[in-house]
Amino acid sequence: MRVCIVAGSGGVGKTTASAALALGLAAAGQRVAVVTIDPARRLAESLGLEDLGNDPRRVSNELLSSHGVEMQGELWAMMLDPKATFDDLITRLSPDARTREDVLGNRIYQQLSSAVAGSQEFTAVAKLYDLYHDGGVSSTSTSKPPSW
Numbered sequence: 025m026r027v028c029i030v031a032g033s034g035g036v037g038k039t040t041a042s043a044a045l046a047l048g049l050a051a052a053g054q055r056v057a058v059v060t061i062d063p064a065r066r067l068a069e070s071l072g073l074e075d076l077g078n079d080p081r082r083v084s085n086e087l088l089s090s091h092g093v094e095m096q097g098e099l100w101a102m103m104l105d106p107k108a109t110f111d112d113l114i115t116r117l118s119p120d121a122r123t124r125e126d127v128l129g130n131r132i133y134q135q136l137s138s139a140v141a142g143s144q145e146f147t148a149v150a151k152l153y154d155l156y157h158d159g160g161v162s163s164t165s166t167s168k169p170p171s172w
Contacts, residue, residue, distance in 0.1 A: 027152060043070040047088075050099035057100040057155050061144045071101055078105035080155070102151075109147035110137040 030042045039060060046058035057080050060067040068076045071083055072091065080100040088095055111128060118124035127133050 027156065039066045040070060043067060046099060046101070047071075047093065050083075050097040051088075051093055051095055053096035055098045055100075057102065059102050059104060059148065059151060059155070061104045061106075061148050063103070065103065067101060067103060071099075073101065076101055076103035078102060078108040078151075104144065104148055104151055106144050106147040107138050109151055113150060 028045065030038045030045075032038055039062060042058055042060070046056045050056045058067065058071075059080075060076070065075065068074065072087055073081070073083065080102045083099040083101055085095040088099070114127050114133075115124055118127065
């Protein structure tokens with residue numbers, strides 16, 4: 025399996041099912057990234073983490089083994105930040121530094137990148153694309169996962 029998307033109405037257990045599926049695949053030897061767009065931080069809680077950010081964070085094998093889960097693979101997790109993902113996209117696609125700064129500093133861009141309907145879904149697909157093709161970690165990350 026390369027990509028599995030879990031979607032549906034709220035309160036039906038998507039986060040729990042996703043975390044369990046990711047944990048099971050990683051325990052069996054796969055390299056897995058689980059991504060949430062839910063700002064409620066339930067994914068971090070379900071994995072025993074304090075918080076998650078816009079870059080994939082490796083879930084410590086020691087943390088998991090302390091709960092009786094022996095890992096053969098790697099489990100990475102992240103909580104999507106649509107604004108940061110849009111900003112990363114502008115940074116990557118801008119032809120030069122001046123253009124990048126002009127766009128990022130534009131009040132209209134700042135409002136649109138934070139408030140456009142469907143931006144979570146769009147940025148989720150953009151982030152999944154990054155993860156699939158090149159590891160998906162921005163240049164500011166300190167722990168780049170291997171390519172998925």
